[in-house]
Amino acid sequence: MFSVKKPAVLRQDALASLVVFLVALPLCVGVAVASGVPAELGLITGIVGGLVVGAMPGSTFQVSGPAAGLTVLVFEAVREFGLGMLGAIVLVTGLLQLALGALRFGRWFRAISVAVVHGMLAGIGLVLLFGQLYTMAGVKQPRSGMEKIAGVPGLAVDIVTDGDALTAFAVGAATIAVLVLWKKLPGKAQLVPAPLVAVALATAVTALGGLDIANVEVKGLLDAVQPPGLNDLTSLASVAVLGTVLAFTLIASAESLFSAAAVDRMHDGPRTHYDKELLAQGLGNTVCGVLGALPMTAVIVRSAANVQAGARTPLSRVLHGAWLLLFAVLLPAAIGVIPLAALAGVLVHAGCKLVPVKEIGPLWRDHRGEAVILAVTAVAIVTTSMFEGVVLGLLLAVVKSAWETSKIHVEVREDDGRMTVVLTGNATFLRLPRILETLEALPQDRPIELDLSPLRHVDHACRTALEAWAARHNDADTEPVRLRHARLTAVA
Template identity: 75%
Template sequence: MTPALEPSTLRADFSASLVVFLVALPLCVGIAVASGVPAEVGLVTGIVGGIVVGALPGSTFQVSGPAAGLTVLVFEAVQAHGTGALGAIVLASGLAQLLLGVLRMGRWFRAISVAVVQGMLAGIGLVLVLGQLYTLTDATAPGSGPAKITGLPGLVADTLASPQALSATALGAGTIAVLVLWKRLPGRVPAAVPAPLAAVALATGATAAFGLPVDTVGVQGLLDSVNLPGVSDLAALGDIAMLGTVLAFTLIASAESLFSAAAVDRMHDGPRTRFDKELMAQGTGNTVCGLLGALPMTAVIVRSAANVRAGARTRAARVLHGVWLLLFAAFLPAALGLIPVAALAGVLVHAGCKLVPGRELVSLWREHRGEAVVLGVTAVAVVATNLFEGVLLGLLMAVIKTAWETSHIHTDVEECHGRVRVRLTGNATFLRLPRILDTLEALPQDRPVDLDLSGLRHLDHACRTALTNWAARHAGAGTEPVRTHEPADSAS
């Protein structure tokens, strides 16, 4: 009997699949509602992530589905282009991921600055929290990040004046409290029942028991939620704004999945992730989700960690979790209509807060201040503008920081026999040019100068031009021409 078919392995995978299903169910529904699409659309993505991606090679224990990290971008795309165009965008993103996997680009995603990725997730977390604070009170959130912030005082005033808003806020706050305190409860129940499921179940029970007048999840049926992209939706992919959204979906979903794979690999001693194959698996899943008009998917660290900790041994665990989602969506769709929207908002507020690396930022500021600045600028830019522009600014900051740190230059000045000897060592780039010229222009104008550049590892065109001009000015002041010792390698 093969190891995968041993009774102990089957029991372990079956048990783990139930745990992952219970973790995934409220998250799939909550992310869909927060993204501005029907709840069943999130379940469709979870089903595809389990049954399709779960059966493909790449990672053994990583679980895929709709991710909180893409909620903001999906909501913006739905608002800008409509629900019909969402499938076309996800389809194009999936095909792009497949192409990247075929080109063996998976490993290059690990070269993205960690500070930029953390800043991106922190910005997403902040926007998610700000938006869900409105949903927490059964209110509609403004469109932009700054508008969400400036609208908070009005939200508080409106909530205090509305019994329905107060009831919804109490449910949402109670949901968050359960999520925070669940693992601290005594006994075996916290370990056996996932916190998101417990929090949403308790909120749903309280709503039914007390007849609270709050908004609940709208239900339209699994088949009715499938929205195949039409010809006009696919033709709209030629629009620049749509292509920008496709690029953002592709890069962020791929990076988040592969970073998650690296984190999951550190949790177990089983087979390591094959990054290019995992990227192709994610691309296949997103292609199928696009054809069905569903949400984009990524590998999700919360569900993946639950899978590992529950004792999964093979891919069967994540495939079975997709089967349980399918059975629930097919036979118990009415149960979704009992869930209060404020409870799902509480789950996403908690998830958004976990995306903000508070403790890590403090230690990063102490040890690598430049990385902390990149992280902070990226997060603020995501909140102030949008996800795509914020990430681009973060990448630009990371490149500038790296260029600055690598362009170290050291200047030694000494006088010998009436001549001034200046020796430059390190990397002479335009970023350090002001410092170099300040040193040279402070030299005595009435003495000959020996400029030794042989210790430079790199001399770019801007520095070479500036040094040549300075030498000409120095010679024009009536002193001997500057004697220059060239570096072994310089940029022309």
């Protein structure tokens, strides 16, 4: 894979890997904490994403690891089934991805409606944003998305009236401010990743000021590994667990492959092979499941940082995994000084970026149906669950597509006392009410010819209904109806 041996290329890849490592480090820890699991599990997933997935064919520059997009789903899964089940769920998710990749389903994930994906990310972003506001204040967050949103006024009161909550929230808010303002600095300053700067400054201020706020709990890398047991594997037969597995598989695969399409637009190198990339993601999640770690996806933030840092080969993403491993082994205590409020601030910022605010206006003006699907998917995720929201969004997208492709034109012609009704387009059950209303309004005392030959497609429901209408019309002692059938494959 790494056939290029020029020193300049190797040096560029090494430098790019350090940039990706500095971006990935706070995000790995933050996503783990927000998911309700030990911080080390996020690092393990990042390490596997670098050393295992990074060495696999598929995408050249895409970087994988724990993603904010799965935080809400992981949090709910851990709370409902326990931490021990997480590894089993991720393991089966990986095996499903391997099967889908082997069956060449990778390309089909590209067919998922963009509106559904944006709605999914928006719903995740909203739940993540409002949930992490509570963590910023050191307060336990409510269970459901609606409870998190409804509890914001009470949270504001707690922050104002409680000194400790106000201090922690201020640290998180300052972290967000650094993330926002860092992009406005000169280009050379931005060579240092904003998340690293924001977390480092918050950690320094908290330590130097002696602020009494909660820090990340550290167990050690080996202690955090919890392979799934036999009981966990046998519990996979539960309907609720299988639903979670399907949600993990769908969301992780779609997010990874949509990320690949976005990353391909950032560089002129080799294009992503989607089936191979799905196999790589499946192998990574299988290894993460065996280790009891978080699920992984391709992460656009790290991937973009990799491309922008000048990576030339996949070596950069493999090396970033090596740096994460060295950090977790040699400097585990460094994680324990990071304030939780700072990591919550990073994830609030990430949650805001998941909501496609800039795209909603143009989408509403040009494609209102897509905007409705986006909004319904996001609201359903917030009010119900991730899986139900995504399924609803996909169903709406299919219905919208079916409605738009089943356009039909009904033309009534009169010639020498004979009426001819010509149907053009696609006759499906979705347009059947309109067709029947037109036919039933025709006079019954004149001969009628129903011309179906211009139709491109007639489904079974339409054909049956039209033949039944003709039979009723003929049985009513009226002038007969003559059907001119559609040609070729028009009749379903």
